[in-house]
Amino acid sequence: MSSARQRFMGERQVPDQHEGPAHATATNADTPAHDLAELLGTVMRGRQTILPRRLLAPGPGGDELAAIFEAAATAPDHGRLLPWRFIVVPPAQRDLLAEAFANALQQRDPAATPEQVVQAKEKAYRSPFLLLVVVDERTGDAGIDLAERTIATGCAVQNMLLMATALGYGSALTSGKALKSSHLRQLFQLADGEHPLCFVSIGTVQSARRARVRPVPRDFVSSVAGSARPDQQPSAPAPEQLSAPASMSGPGSGPGTDPTPPSTSHTSPG
Numbered sequence: 001m002s003s004a005r006q007r008f009m010g011e012r013q014v015p016d017q018h019e020g021p022a023h024a025t026a027t028n029a030d031t032p033a034h035d036l037a038e039l040l041g042t043v044m045r046g047r048q049t050i051l052p053r054r055l056l057a058p059g060p061g062g063d064e065l066a067a068i069f070e071a072a073a074t075a076p077d078h079g080r081l082l083p084w085r086f087i088v089v090p091p092a093q094r095d096l097l098a099e100a101f102a103n104a105l106q107q108r109d110p111a112a113t114p115e116q117v118v119q120a121k122e123k124a125y126r127s128p129f130l131l132l133v134v135v136d137e138r139t140g141d142a143g144i145d146l147a148e149r150t151i152a153t154g155c156a157v158q159n160m161l162l163m164a165t166a167l168g169y170g171s172a173l174t175s176g177k178a179l180k181s182s183h184l185r186q187l188f189q190l191a192d193g194e195h196p197l198c199f200v201s202i203g204t205v206q207s208a209r210r211a212r213v214r215p216v217p218r219d220f221v222s223s224v225a226g227s228a229r230p231d232q233q234p235s236a237p238a239p240e241q242l243s244a245p246a247s248m249s250g251p252g253s254g255p256g257t258d259p260t261p262p263s264t265s266h267t268s269p270g
């Protein structure tokens, strides 16, 4: 096993079967938790969209690609349905994708100009590594609906983006109207019940971008309001932990601006 994969696998125990040993742990026991958290935060903050036209060769290959796909496989997957499918578009097949993009454009806009058709085609050649993300709503337990399957797929995609970032690559997700076209479905041989979600592009960053200002937790975290007895209250984050400098979010900038402690705990019924 070479370095990229080895670093990802770490000292994780890799069972032969689906079921791991009961004592398998999520993290490397030799690394202090705060170091892991700092490392993870660094990777997460380091990920940002680099548009495909700014992603140059080389892209990930060999063991790096294996590490990226193995990262996807660590995503939470309700019912173990494996609802995601990734279809790579190798350089030799980009002409087919370009044709599908052009046909999709002409299908939805018969008046598209030759320049617009050229632009649509050109998108197929950006980024050295490109794949289509597909979610499948058909397999397994029908009680696990498309929304849950899409969340699992999104988690898998984010894991891939983070691994690509950790390996030093830039990445982007792109969607667009062509995803809905029959030409694209045909090229990727999608069955009924398979939904294309977006493309993932990965490559070498041409020029660095300024880090984007992120939303702060108080913009998206709130608590259940209620009047449970104090001894039933779970420990809640202190308000100051959810606050942020006014310059970053502004006053009253969302539903979570009054982070009162939760009065009921909420766990998933599973």
Ligand SMILES: Cc1cc2nc3c(=O)[nH]c(=O)nc-3n(C[C@H](O)[C@H](O)[C@H](O)COP(=O)(O)O)c2cc1C
Binding pocket: 047, 048, 049, 050, 173, 174, 175, 176, 197, 198, 212
């Ligand atoms: C499913 C999905 C599809 C996306 N499609 C596009 C797209 O077509 N074009 C684009 O510029 N960005 C696209 N994005 C990227 C978002 O615009 C981007 O993540 C957002 O602006 C935040 O920037 P960041 O990734 O640097 O944090 C997509 C993101 C997701 C999750």
